[in-house]
Amino acid sequence: MPDTSDPRLTPARSDLADIRLRGVVAAERYVAGAPARVAVPSAPLRRAPRLEAGLDTEAVMGDAVSVFEIRDGFAWVQIHRDGYVGYLPESALGAVDPEPTHRVAALRTFVYPAPDLKRPHVAHLSLGATFAAQAQEGEYWQLAGGGFVFAGHAVPFGTAEADYAATAERLVGTPYLWGGRTSLGLDCSGLVQLCLEHAGRACPRDADQQERALGDSLPPGLDGLRRGDLVFWKGHVGLMLDAERLIHANGHHMAVAVEPLREAVARIAVKSFGTVTSIRRLDFSA
Template structure:
């Protein structure tokens, strides 16, 4: 087997998807060069030694960062015009690997997703949070009154540092030493989770009804099909991968005749949450929002013809 074929086999054995890690290494001019995560160092060194190939690979050690912006899209490539592939919200923990212009290649720590993020949207550290947002959407206000200026958007699960209570309002710290006020009723102590049962999964998903369909989105400001699934299950303490094809590898496979509430149904390029054997809730480009549909409708029949697999995530 030629060296190039051997190396292709080596690479495929570790990572065949840029969403899962960094292994941008190739043989150019007889030299093994590029950039890769530190976890691949031994294998690449061994390959170079065994095949007598000079090595010029940068094995990057990640640095911890946090999202500073209220929301920010992860990009497929290192430029603002690139496709959105996912979304982060304020306080999300990241690992930064390398820089390309105004963008950094990062790993989202809650789902292990690799993509590119504008370096202006991240920061080295944030104030230690004490509470989390339990409303789908919200705002930080300049003063403790609804008529006050809205200064920061909030999404479900965002964590804030509470410093004082003022009637129905909580004074919070966020971003770079900024302070403002949040309705006390939309906050709870960090760590509280919804119980991961079928009814709760579906009822929580229904809270997102009419939310705009937004490719790459994961919040109630706009989300896509797999973003809805990931967000709903994360609220119940169940971390799923970001994209539908990745989610389809999780859970227990079931027949379409055995579908129960909260099962995931996968179609060509799409995923939905089952409500019962016939109806489901999903974020979809057809309606451009989150809707409830059923397999008896024209759209439902069209979708069912593209069925791939059903998975049960809850035991």
């Protein structure tokens, strides 16, 4: 049963809703979501079916979605990875099969028309994108959808990088992008989600969702922190690299940046999100 407590995760409008919500929410019509998969390197998920509508998040190649409506070039979907609902370009979608076999582990990798690094690339895939490998030719995977990716930039689907803070460090300097969750542009919660997913852990999309769902709350104060702890403000999140340094995607630097936690806390309290609301510690032993 879909979550109806959060409109970001509820596939329901006044005129149309997920058939699983019949009797739960009121709508003129109910439909079963049709399975599909994102077939382009990345695609913007917007809050309305208009090009000028705000970017809520991004889907990447291999993401499975349920499609409830296609109209005027947009598909109203729910992303399976985190449950987010919104509008993707219809052109971004393809068949649900074959399922992904590999995940991009490099910050980004090029897609070539042939297994030859001297050929002009046709696209690039970001960290976390997934693909179905049809065959291996030399040092390259042939993608089921066409094109070739350097095999050394990918790992088998399901492979996890335990140190999610190390993944964040690799992303230092990535430009800030509201709604971004690729290595070309990230927002604060997109950085956390991408790093945790790379570590094999499911993670909600937005900072408030992450604060409610992830880890255990630590006592108030900035002492005794360790690598991987998540620091939350109302509308912002970062993660600790050690007891003193915070890494976060932020609008002050307009990039993923590392700075002393206490300096960030003082600046943020005055200029943006107010005081720290909680610090949470994740346990990967479960």
